[in-house]
Amino acid sequence: MSTPIAPHLTAFLRDYLPSARRCSPHTCESYAYAFQLLLGFASRRVKRAPSALALEHVDAPLVLDFLNDLETRRKNGASSRNARLAAIKSFFRFVQHRVPSALEQVQQILAIPTKRTVQREVAYLQRQEMQAIVDATDPRSRAGVRDRAMLYLTYAAGLRVSELIGLRLEDVTFQPWPAILVRGKGRRERTLPLWKETATLIRHWLSVRGPAPVPELFVNARGGAMTRAGFEYVLAKYIATAAKTTPTLLGKRISPHVLRHTCAMLALQATRDVRKVALWLGHASITSTEVYLHADPNEKLEAIAAVTPLRLPRGRFRAPDRLIAVLHQTRDIRDYAE
Numbered sequence: 001m002s003t004p005i006a007p008h009l010t011a012f013l014r015d016y017l018p019s020a021r022r023c024s025p026h027t028c029e030s031y032a033y034a035f036q037l038l039l040g041f042a043s044r045r046v047k048r049a050p051s052a053l054a055l056e057h058v059d060a061p062l063v064l065d066f067l068n069d070l071e072t073r074r075k076n077g078a079s080s081r082n083a084r085l086a087a088i089k090s091f092f093r094f095v096q097h098r099v100p101s102a103l104e105q106v107q108q109i110l111a112i113p114t115k116r117t118v119q120r121e122v123a124y125l126q127r128q129e130m131q132a133i134v135d136a137t138d139p140r141s142r143a144g145v146r147d148r149a150m151l152y153l154t155y156a157a158g159l160r161v162s163e164l165i166g167l168r169l170e171d172v173t174f175q176p177w178p179a180i181l182v183r184g185k186g187r188r189e190r191t192l193p194l195w196k197e198t199a200t201l202i203r204h205w206l207s208v209r210g211p212a213p214v215p216e217l218f219v220n221a222r223g224g225a226m227t228r229a230g231f232e233y234v235l236a237k238y239i240a241t242a243a244k245t246t247p248t249l250l251g252k253r254i255s256p257h258v259l260r261h262t263c264a265m266l267a268l269q270a271t272r273d274v275r276k277v278a279l280w281l282g283h284a285s286i287t288s289t290e291v292y293l294h295a296d297p298n299e300k301l302e303a304i305a306a307v308t309p310l311r312l313p314r315g316r317f318r319a320p321d322r323l324i325a326v327l328h329q330t331r332d333i334r335d336y337a338e
Contacts, residue, residue: 002054003099009035012094024185026162034087041066055099060108063088067112078115085114124261129249130155132242133235142208143221147234149205150218150226153180154256156198158263158281160184161256165226167217172202184282192280231256 013032017023023031038058039050045065046057067085070076076084089110096106125133134151138144154164163182171181178199182190194202202217209219216225235256243249260281267277 002056003102005039005053005055005058006051008055008095008098009091011098012091016094024162027185030083031087031090034084035091037070037084038063038066038088041069055095055102056105058109059105060112063109063112078117082114082117085112122261122265123253123258124265125252125254125258126248127266129242129246130259130262132246132249133238136238136241139204145201145205145208146218147238149201150231150234151238151259152201153194153198154231155259155263156195157182157192158260158267160260161228161231164256165216165218165228165231168215169206169217170215172206172217174199174203178202182282188282190279190282228256235259 013028013035017028017031018025039053042053042057042062043050045062046053048057063085067081070081070084071078089112092106092109096103134148134155137148137151139148150164153159154161157180159182163184166183167180171183173179173181178194178196179191180194182192184190205218210223212219212223214223214225218226220226220230232255235254239249239254264277264281267280268274271277
């Protein structure tokens, strides 16, 4: 007897992830999209509507074929493939407690290995480049006041874009010192003190924000909450303006996450302590922060300076006698001919 997959998948996405796992809305959306792709592939394979699929249809061979399809037909990289596989494995760990008869099928899927990925260099901005982007905003307009506060806060606090747009009015405090409450990945919260300059920009924005009907700190022109796409548009606009005076920005791919990387790199160069950077960024594991050590050229220079090089014996190069060289060459040609 087959087991319908729809009820278990619905419980996984609507109850287990947001409630038991306390996953962020972004994670839930990512997992839902992974299963949208998987069920579409399975539907075409077994010639059944997605709602009519059974758990038994999604076995290890089908999952492997789906992953290969992601890489070949959809041209996804190893990172995207691994992210889809992580969502599938999480669901089947959930299923094994609800459907004990599927234990063998679950174990085969959980045994599918992830692909090794090439660690890319961390993209970040130099201080003068970030300064040029902030300077491109116009503090004489309401939108300019908002945009300067958003850009400066994202950089200064090292925020993910989801953390920035998720900030609420109640998350900002100015007493006994300026600080924000940030809700990060996995519902982890951290309180970050603010520079005086950051606090001043937020105060200025609050003075012109007006009575928007949403609780979020930053709102769009219509009074709704700022979205990820909205902030990406704002950032791209000021990068284009700043590039006119700062040519090094031309040709760079600068996403909102690059501002977070910029904060991390400058903090690492200032503190020389990767643990403090991890605490500031809200990383659950210091392993995530160590990527900045590989990107920091100062770390490599210090490593070279700390190692004693090998002693080189003295000597001078002497060019061989030209006649002897010709004789050697003639002998080599003769030996080759014989």
